[in-house]
Amino acid sequence: MRKLSYYISLSIDGFIAGPDDEVDFFPGSDEYMAWMVADYGDALPSHGRMQLGIADAPLTRFDTIVMGRRTYDPALQLGITSPYSHLRQYVVSGSLEQTDAAVTMIADDPVEAVRALKAEDSPLDIYLAGGGRLAGQLLDEIDELVIKRYPVVAGDGLPAFGPDFSPTVFALDAVRSFEGGNVVEWYSRTPYAA
Numbered sequence: 640m641r642k643l644s645y646y647i648s649l650s651i652d653g654f655i656a657g658p659d660d661e662v663d664f665f666p667g668s669d670e671y672m673a674w675m676v677a678d679y680g681d682a683l684p685s686h687g688r689m690q691l692g693i694a695d696a697p698l699t700r701f702d703t704i705v706m707g708r709r710t711y712d713p714a715l716q717l718g719i720t721s722p723y724s725h726l727r728q729y730v731v732s733g734s735l736e737q738t739d740a741a742v743t744m745i746a747d748d749p750v751e752a753v754r755a756l757k758a759e760d761s762p763l764d765i766y767l768a769g770g771g772r773l774a775g776q777l778l779d780e781i782d783e784l785v786i787k788r789y790p791v792v793a794g795d796g797l798p799a800f801g802p803d804f805s806p807t808v809f810a811l812d813a814v815r816s817f818e819g820g821n822v823v824e825w826y827s828r829t830p831y832a833a
Contacts, residue, residue, distance in 0.1 A: 640757050641762075644783040645785070647784075647786060652794065655796070655797050658796050660713070666789060668817055679785075681701040698763055700766075705753060710773075727743075750779070754780065772802065775803055785824075788822045788824060789820075809827060809829075
């Protein structure tokens with residue numbers, strides 16, 4: 640069975656975006672950006688992969704993306720209906736109409752849909768791009784957290800999980816620090832045994 644990996648940017652105080660979906664306040668060093676491209680290039684939008692010259696690079700980590708409506712909306716506002724054309728794309732929305740044949744809408748039960756995706760026979764995993772409300776709904780299905788922590792306090796914004804109180808234990812597997820203060824933390828579903 641393949642993993643659902645929540646690969647997400649996070650401020651020091653736990654926000655994935657500002658109150659109006661801002662993400663331009665997340666700083667990153669050249670070293671950090673090079674790491675993201677080399678190790679998690681699959682998670683970059685297709686236009687970003689094209690600009691970086693890796694549009695045709697083979698997929699190494701993910702072959703599927705699941706995202707909520709608010710995560711999908713910025714691309715739609717730019718007229719991009721298939722923002723991750725190099726991946727199989729799923730958007731969870733109860734109100735959005737079909738926008739592109741390459742994007743599958745999940746209108747009903749995202750948990751059931753993700754379970755079906757996880758049961759598929761594939762060597763690559765599923766990228767959960769957000770948002771926080773969807774991550775909260777799928778919390779019991781998340782196998783791995785890859786938290787890209789940025790050295791900034793947002794003060795307010797969209798939490799990484801929400802809105803329900805649901806304490807869930809993950810085990811810290813690794814931490815990597817970068818110049819400029821960026822830190823990446825990897826957690827697995829396996830709870831810590833004291």
